[in-house]
Amino acid sequence: AKYVYDFTEGNRNLKDLLGGKGANLAEMTNLGLPVPPGFTITTEACRHYLAEGTLPAGLDEEIARHLSALEATMGRTLGQTDDPLLVSVRSGAKFSMPGMMETVLNIGLNDESVHGLAKQSGGNERFAWDSYRRLIQMFGKTVLGIDGDHFEHALDELKGDRQDTDLDAGELQSLVETYKGIVREQTGKEFPADPREQMRLAVMAVFDSWNAPRAILYRRQERIPADLGTAVNIVAMVFGNCGNDSGTGVAFTRDPGSGQQGVYGDYLQNAQGEDVVAGIRNTVPLQDLERLDKHCYDELLQIMETLENHYRDLCDIEFTIERGKLWMLQTRVGKRTAAAAFRIATQLVDQGLITLDEAVTRVTGDQLAQLMFPRFDGGAVKNRIAKGMNASPGAAVGKAVFSSERAVELAARGEDVILVRRETNPDDLAGMIAARGILTSRGGKTSHAAVVARGMGKTCVCGAEELEVSVGERRFTAPGGVVVSEGEVISIDGTTGEVFLGEVPVADSPVVEYFERGTSAGAGEETGEQQEASHDDNLVKAVDRIMRHADGVRRLRVRANADTPEDAARARRFGAEGIGLCRTEHMFLGERRQLVEDLVLASGDTERQAALDALEPLQKADFVGIFRAMEGRPVTVRLIDPPLHEFLPDLTDLSVKVALAEAGSGEASDKDRRLLAAVKRLHEQNPMLGLRGVRLGLVIPGLFAMQVRAIAQAAKEVPGARPEIMIPLVAAVQELEAVREEATAILAEVGVDALVGTMIETPRAAVTAGQVAEAAQFFSFGTNDLTQMMWGFSRDDVEAAFFSRYLELGIFGVSPFETLDRDGVGRLVRLATDEGRAVRSDLKVGICGEHGGDPDSVHFCHDAGLDYVSCSPFRIPVARLEAARAAL
Numbered sequence: 001a002k003y004v005y006d007f008t009e010g011n012r013n014l015k016d017l018l019g020g021k022g023a024n025l026a027e028m029t030n031l032g033l034p035v036p037p038g039f040t041i042t043t044e045a046c047r048h049y050l051a052e053g054t055l056p057a058g059l060d061e062e063i064a065r066h067l068s069a070l071e072a073t074m075g076r077t078l079g080q081t082d083d084p085l086l087v088s089v090r091s092g093a094k095f096s097m098p099g100m101m102e103t104v105l106n107i108g109l110n111d112e113s114v115h116g117l118a119k120q121s122g123g124n125e126r127f128a129w130d131s132y133r134r135l136i137q138m139f140g141k142t143v144l145g146i147d148g149d150h151f152e153h154a155l156d157e158l159k160g161d162r163q164d165t166d167l168d169a170g171e172l173q174s175l176v177e178t179y180k181g182i183v184r185e186q187t188g189k190e191f192p193a194d195p196r197e198q199m200r201l202a203v204m205a206v207f208d209s210w211n212a213p214r215a216i217l218y219r220r221q222e223r224i225p226a227d228l229g230t231a232v233n234i235v236a237m238v239f240g241n242c243g244n245d246s247g248t249g250v251a252f253t254r255d256p257g258s259g260q261q262g263v264y265g266d267y268l269q270n271a272q273g274e275d276v277v278a279g280i281r282n283t284v285p286l287q288d289l290e291r292l293d294k295h296c297y298d299e300l301l302q303i304m305e306t307l308e309n310h311y312r313d314l315c316d317i318e319f320t321i322e323r324g325k326l327w328m329l330q331t332r333v334g335k336r337t338a339a340a341a342f343r344i345a346t347q348l349v350d351q352g353l354i355t356l357d358e359a360v361t362r363v364t365g366d367q368l369a370q371l372m373f374p375r376f377d378g379g380a381v382k383n384r385i386a387k388g389m390n391a392s393p394g395a396a397v398g399k400a401v402f403s404s405e406r407a408v409e410l411a412a413r414g415e416d417v418i419l420v421r422r423e424t425n426p427d428d429l430a431g432m433i434a435a436r437g438i439l440t441s442r443g444g445k446t447s448h449a450a451v452v453a454r455g456m457g458k459t460c461v462c463g464a465e466e467l468e469v470s471v472g473e474r475r476f477t478a479p480g481g482v483v484v485s486e487g488e489v490i491s492i493d494g495t496t497g498e499v500f501l502g503e504v505p506v507a508d509s510p511v512v513e514y515f516e517r518g519t520s521a522g523a524g525e526e527t528g529e530q531q532e533a534s535h536d537d538n539l540v541k542a543v544d545r546i547m548r549h550a551d552g553v554r555r556l557r558v559r560a561n562a563d564t565p566e567d568a569a570r571a572r573r574f575g576a577e578g579i580g581l582c583r584t585e586h587m588f589l590g591e592r593r594q595l596v597e598d599l600v601l602a603s604g605d606t607e608r609q610a611a612l613d614a615l616e617p618l619q620k621a622d623f624v625g626i627f628r629a630m631e632g633r634p635v636t637v638r639l640i641d642p643p644l645h646e647f648l649p650d651l652t653d654l655s656v657k658v659a660l661a662e663a664g665s666g667e668a669s670d671k672d673r674r675l676l677a678a679v680k681r682l683h684e685q686n687p688m689l690g691l692r693g694v695r696l697g698l699v700i701p702g703l704f705a706m707q708v709r710a711i712a713q714a715a716k717e718v719p720g721a722r723p724e725i726m727i728p729l730v731a732a733v734q735e736l737e738a739v740r741e742e743a744t745a746i747l748a749e750v751g752v753d754a755l756v757g758t759m760i761e762t763p764r765a766a767v768t769a770g771q772v773a774e775a776a777q778f779f780s781f782g783t784n785d786l787t788q789m790m791w792g793f794s795r796d797d798v799e800a801a802f803f804s805r806y807l808e809l810g811i812f813g814v815s816p817f818e819t820l821d822r823d824g825v826g827r828l829v830r831l832a833t834d835e836g837r838a839v840r841s842d843l844k845v846g847i848c849g850e851h852g853g854d855p856d857s858v859h860f861c862h863d864a865g866l867d868y869v870s871c872s873p874f875r876i877p878v879a880r881l882e883a884a885r886a887a888l
């Protein structure tokens with residue numbers, strides 16, 4: 001195998017093998033940009049080393065060959081006494097893992113070559129000794145595993161109140177001696193003077209850093225596979241720390257915050273790269289470089305343009321200037337905010353760099369979703385007191401409370417509260433539900449608070465470690481001695497992780513306002529000259545343009561889960577092409593609960609029919625409203641699903657009431673006693689697996705018939721209505737046949753056409769899909785129940801109970817209730833789709849579980865050949881966009 005690639009041999013498509021940094025250094029080299037020469041050791045070598053504990057056979061020789069070639073190019077040898085070549089040894093994995101792995105600079109220095117470096121740099125002794133002490137410090141820490149504090153303390157002691165640049169050559173030379181002493185003391189060995197040994201040890205240390213705890217944690221959080229390994233880049237050193245005509249900086253080809261074109265970045269004079277990250281001195285804005293070194297500045301701007309045109313995207317760049325000569329140390333397609341992603345994508349289209357198809361692939365549904373959350377009003381004064389992790393987006397304002405009980409209590413009085421905890425646990429669930437937002441001082445993005453909040457769509461900031469939370473004293477302390485006690489108002493931003501004191505006004509998202517205006521309305525013509533247009537206007541135009549194009553390229557249709565005329569109308573405005581799930585059970589709640597009680601308590605056919613007759617006109621009116629809102633688009637109405645006890649009073653409450661009445665007046669009302677008997681009769685240990693869905697329809701005569709008649713009569717009243725009747729929780733075709741027969745008879749009687757189909761939400765229905773399709777005109781996968789039954793996970797309990805632990809353990813990277821589990825549930829979906837269509841070629845197939853609005857699941861549905869996804873109104877734009885991305 002070939003384990004080492006010269007920069008001239010690689011290119012940007014070899015990220016798997018060369019890592020992101022190596023691949024892009026090669027790309028820049030081949031573009032003729034000023035990259036210091038070097039070579040890359042592949043991720044394959046790393047994988048071998050990590051698996052076997054030894055470098056692969058032949059690697060040493062291969063490195064030696066490439067090093068010789070590098071030495072020939074540079075005209076000096078590694079660590080050469082009178083004029084040393086120095087190299088950096090840099091990590092670089094396929095996916096960027098900022099600061100997670102190791103890098104060692106200045107390899108090749110020792111007690112002799114340090115003098116050569118001084119001579120080579122025109123007698124700059126200070127620079128030479130500074131470089132040497134940096135090598136020992138970095139090498140000691142990363143390669144020899146010495147606690148970095150030892151070096152930091154020694155440096156601080158020497159510096160006193162001065163800056164590091166104030167140390168003179170003599171002082172730095174003494175620091176080198178101190179550092180060597182630290183190495184001797186901590187490892188029992190001398191600092192290795194042999195340059196090649198330094199290099200070899202550094203390479204292995206970089207490989208090892210792939211499995212450093214923080215790297216493992218980062219990968220888990222970012223869902224980066226654990227088995228990729230890192231490449232190692234060996235690069236000829238260039239020095240930003242040899243005087244004021246030198247320096248180092250970072251640059252972006254446009255603003256990663258807004259997408260605006262311009263000059264963005266930071267520069268630090270007389271420094272090496274790690275100084276910028278460490279924040280040792282303050283950087284200056286990149287524009288200042290024009291004044292400091294006009295020549296390099298102009299060249300840098302030229303290179304930035306070259307890179308943007310070449311990568312056809314925003315790039316970020318690390319560079320160094322060594323005595324007036326500019327060097328490129330890294331570039332990559334840069335991260336950006338959601339708003340910038342949309343704006344940059346359309347700007348690049350206008351510049352003729354990418355097509356609209358490509359623009360659609362450059363943005364994501366998650367980014368669009370982020371842009372749809374309410375946010376804090378940009379112009380308002382804010383009093384920021386802390387910053388934690390942005391665990392679940394949105395903006396929330398409320399009184400700080402420190403216990404779940406208190407949250408529930410205040411919320412019941414109609415007050416907005418923010419639940420503040422050190423960390424949350426399943427006991428906090430009630431409080432989390434009651435609160436507008438959740439703030440914790442501990443835990444990461446997979447902590448209990450974060451997982452549960454995201455599941456509920458609730459704003460959450462977690463791990464705000466600057467906060468001292470004292471639950472006992474009902475208060476927290478923020479930096480600067482700010483104390484916030486129970487009842488004081490705070491504001492939290494789940495999109496940025498910021499925490500503010502007091503009330504920050506919340507503004508609607510301009511993107512939601514745009515969707516609310518109705519998809520067909522558009523955002524007006526884009527006029528290039530309108531320089532005045534605000535950021536929001538430009539953003540809305542970019543979103544509009546991308547969404548219009550997305551609708552043209554997607555194959556999947558997008559429907560809504562909606563069960564009121566209002567929701568249906570909103571879904572339409574957001575672009576829904578129909579309703580994929582109208583849950584009829586909500587129509588049994590509220591004031592109608594009484595009618596349901598009558599139905600349950602009915603003794604005999606006459607009483608039951610009377611109860612059903614009372615419900616029917618109400619149901620019909622609901623359907624009329626929904627059919628009207630959907631203006632001739634298909635509406636899938638699902639017949640009632642949940643167990644009847646959900647509509648009745650709580651067993652314990654009612655038992656107490658009856659017992660008290662009997663103890664008091666001696667007699668509970670007849671109605672209450674009958675009700676209690678019914679609640680007891682209907683009580684189930686496991687209601688999710690009990691009397692619900694089609695089972696109810698088969699057990700309570702007339703219930704489904706009433707619903708079907710209401711649907712049919714409503715359809716008759718609304719011209720163009722297209723009802724589809726869907727039977728829930730079917731497990732056997734016989735269940736479906738029984739209900740279908742009754743339904744078709746009613747439809748014929750009223751004189752209305754409607755498809756009759758079924759949900760596929762039990763594993764048995766899925767594996768017998770060929771039989772089920774004989775009796776179903778369409779399938780709609782209820783992946784909430786299908787996931788519940790496939791995994792045996794109670795969908796209402798497990799996420800709060802133990803999913804944070806499962807995520808920590810890596811059993812899955814994301815809850816299977818959030819993102820469709822392709823290997824398990826997905827397999828059933830494919831099987832049922834294929835077997836169903838084999839029997840009935842025009843079988844319409846969709847999905848209406850929560851997964852219908854999840855980006856990854858939408859891609860799965862496209863791949864599996866489904867006809868549509870159905871999701872909540874607010875997710876519809878996300879599904880439209882992701883359906884297009886899946887098709888491209």
Ligand code: PEP
Pocket residue numbers: 581583641761781782783784785786848849850
């Ligand atoms: C499902 O189970 O996925 C579904 C859509 O039905 P419900 O969530 O109402 O059980």
Ligand code: MG
Pocket residue numbers: 728761782784785
């Ligand atoms: Mg279901």
